[in-house]
Amino acid sequence: xxxxxxxxxxxxxxxxxxxxxxxxxxxxxxxxxxxxxxxxxxxxxxxxxxxxxxxxxxxxxxxxxxxxxxxxxxxxxxxxxxxxxxxxxxxxxxxxxxxxxxxxxxxx
Amino acid sequence: xxxxxxxxxxxxxxxxxxxxxxxxxxxxxxxxxxxxxxxxxxxxxxxxxxxxxxxxxxxxxxxxxxxxxxxxxxxxxxxxxxxxxxxxxxxxxxxxxxxxxxxxxxxxxxxxxxxxxxxxxxxxxxxxxxxxxxxxxxxxxxxxxx
Numbered sequence: 001x002x003x004x005x006x007x008x009x010x011x012x013x014x015x016x017x018x019x020x021x022x023x024x025x026x027x028x029x030x031x032x033x034x035x036x037x038x039x040x041x042x043x044x045x046x047x048x049x050x051x052x053x054x055x056x057x058x059x060x061x062x063x064x065x066x067x068x069x070x071x072x073x074x075x076x077x078x079x080x081x082x083x084x085x086x087x088x089x090x091x092x093x094x095x096x097x098x099x100x101x102x103x104x105x106x107x108x
Numbered sequence: 109x110x111x112x113x114x115x116x117x118x119x120x121x122x123x124x125x126x127x128x129x130x131x132x133x134x135x136x137x138x139x140x141x142x143x144x145x146x147x148x149x150x151x152x153x154x155x156x157x158x159x160x161x162x163x164x165x166x167x168x169x170x171x172x173x174x175x176x177x178x179x180x181x182x183x184x185x186x187x188x189x190x191x192x193x194x195x196x197x198x199x200x201x202x203x204x205x206x207x208x209x210x211x212x213x214x215x216x217x218x219x220x221x222x223x224x225x226x227x228x229x230x231x232x233x234x235x236x237x238x239x240x241x242x243x244x245x246x247x248x249x250x251x252x253x254x
Binding site for chain 1: 167168169179189192193194196197198199200201202203205206207208209210211212213214215216217
């Protein structure tokens with residue numbers, strides 16, 4: 001099971017723009033390298049990343065082999081209301097991982 | 109690792125050098141950008157591609173792409189390379205609720221080359237920024253994991 005780290009504030013004001021940083025442990029094997037046996041290692045990468053804020057997609061990414069191992073993606077979003085953010089990674093060989101974070105909108 | 113294994117790996121590397129697909133070319137990058145834009149020609153400007161000019165480690169080069177102007181007008185940001193085995197690096201889809209049109213990630217670079225960042229706006233226009241980088245340690249040259 002992959003390990004994922006999400007960095008974002010737990011509380012924010014309405015209308016504030018917050019940065020979200022997402023990191024997941026994954027080798028992102030390109031399919032261009034050879035192993036110790038001299039044979040090409042099969043491609044094994046994360047192909048897509050999606051972030052949903054209360055069910056609505058606010059950010060998506062289509063990844064290719066040129067993304068480094070342990071893909072790190074940082075992006076921004078505008079805070080509207082309290083709720084949950086769902087992060088989902090999908091990749092080769094049926095790889096899938098979901099993380100959920102809660103965001104609380106503070107008064108004023 | 110035994111000497112025998114090392115030699116075997118070396119032979120494998122030599123075969124790879126023959127079998128490896130040729131690196132992408134500037135023409136392939138232009139074709140890939142053309143596919144992303146749907147035929148429209150991106151104009152230089154608005155986009156800022158932030159990457160170190162001299163990259164020590166091509167296995168993980170931090171990049172940041174930001175777009176000037178109102179963030180809700182930016183629909184997508186894509187990154188392309190000229191000489192990686194594959195031209196496309198990533199396509200980021202933004203939404204009107206992004207608040208700030210800026211994304212950061214870490215990419216692999218196979219050699220010193222030219223990179224392009226292209227942004228798609230809500231009015232259908234495309235803007236780009238190209239940078240030339242020098243890569244000291246290239247990605248994809250070693251058989252073992254970095």
